[in-house]
Amino acid sequence: MKNFQKIKIDDQEFLIIDSIQNLRAEDSFIHRENKLSMFDGSGEARKYIGSYTGENGKRLSEFFEYSDWGNVKLDGKRTYPVFQNNTCFFSKSNLLKYLFDARIEYQKQEQIYKNDISKYYNDRLEEIQKLEKDKIFFSIYDVSDLIENSLDRGYIRSDDEIWGVLRKLVLPKISYLSILKLIPLKAEKGHIKPFFYFRLLLDYQFRSIVHPKLSESTTELIFVEENKKTAQKYTAREGAQLYRKRVIEHMPQCPFTKITDERLLIASHIKPYKACLSEKNIEEALDYLNGLSLTPTYDKLFDQGYITFTDNGELICGTQLTAYTWERLNINPNAKNLMRIYPENREKYLDYHRKFVFQDEISDFI
Numbered sequence: 001m002k003n004f005q006k007i008k009i010d011d012q013e014f015l016i017i018d019s020i021q022n023l024r025a026e027d028s029f030i031h032r033e034n035k036l037s038m039f040d041g042s043g044e045a046r047k048y049i050g051s052y053t054g055e056n057g058k059r060l061s062e063f064f065e066y067s068d069w070g071n072v073k074l075d076g077k078r079t080y081p082v083f084q085n086n087t088c089f090f091s092k093s094n095l096l097k098y099l100f101d102a103r104i105e106y107q108k109q110e111q112i113y114k115n116d117i118s119k120y121y122n123d124r125l126e127e128i129q130k131l132e133k134d135k136i137f138f139s140i141y142d143v144s145d146l147i148e149n150s151l152d153r154g155y156i157r158s159d160d161e162i163w164g165v166l167r168k169l170v171l172p173k174i175s176y177l178s179i180l181k182l183i184p185l186k187a188e189k190g191h192i193k194p195f196f197y198f199r200l201l202l203d204y205q206f207r208s209i210v211h212p213k214l215s216e217s218t219t220e221l222i223f224v225e226e227n228k229k230t231a232q233k234y235t236a237r238e239g240a241q242l243y244r245k246r247v248i249e250h251m252p253q254c255p256f257t258k259i260t261d262e263r264l265l266i267a268s269h270i271k272p273y274k275a276c277l278s279e280k281n282i283e284e285a286l287d288y289l290n291g292l293s294l295t296p297t298y299d300k301l302f303d304q305g306y307i308t309f310t311d312n313g314e315l316i317c318g319t320q321l322t323a324y325t326w327e328r329l330n331i332n333p334n335a336k337n338l339m340r341i342y343p344e345n346r347e348k349y350l351d352y353h354r355k356f357v358f359q360d361e362i363s364d365f366i
Contacts (some may be wrong), residue, residue, distance in 0.1 A: 005333045007319055008364045010090060010134040013146040014320060018063055023049060025175040037114045045157050045167065046143045052154040058117060060154055063181060068156050071145035082141040087195040089137045090162055094359055095169065098200045102292040104211040110161035124169055136162045174206045180319060204304040209356050214278045239286055243267060248286035254295040255339035266299040267291045270349035272357065290349045292341055306359040309350055313341045355357045
């Protein structure tokens, strides 16, 4: 079997054999209570998943193992066939993580909504907390545009209760669905039945750890560092320069590329800078142990939670990227990649990154 990435969900191990990432939550799919003020309508329960013709259509058909998009009739009338019967699921832990990530947007609302969505947050959180099982299974059926109308837009829908719950949680434009196609690691030979793990995710810049509403006028911030008995004061710019200098002195090369040229190194915060400021913890914002020296591509991967590290420097790769992307990055997500990140005394920052920045559930991997 190919070197498929592994994931553990509710103590069961699966192989990720395929995935569809970044299905944006368009406003037409959003529940009326969450709609942006610029859009009309009440929303619809079907979700657009891509074109069902050409190469895109071939890809869609192979992924869902279904090829009759918008083309099934009975006695001359269009039907809406179920093509994955109780093989799709959401996880309670993922939905709770989404709400945790979105809590500042619910409360402070960077986007302009028709309603004050803060009044819905606690009820929606309670509804997810009451779910009895971590995996909530549902069926999907084809509600695509008719093939004879030359419209090739593929849509799916479910009549299961969890689909309606999803539409009430999701926030428009800044959310997206990821679908992992899984087979159980211990599946019986010749009886491999795929499952489809639907996950709700939030754009990094709107996650509560770095939300725009947490920003302050950094030009007015003063950083204070205690040096013996004298207090040295730094402006934000000076503080950033000092932080970068100390991070690179402590970690003089990127663990991925081995590059030591300081012009190409980024002093990447482990616990995000904005998270430190929102907690009014300037010491953590300037602590060189709260930083890693990374070249730009790997800084992006780490900063936005596509990868993380254990306390001993073992690399953990999330499931937001395709196998092709990992290959191009020269990373094997299944390998025990031990990186020289000098983890001594970084444990509290790495723990924060695994819990709040890493986009997957860390318990799915360790």
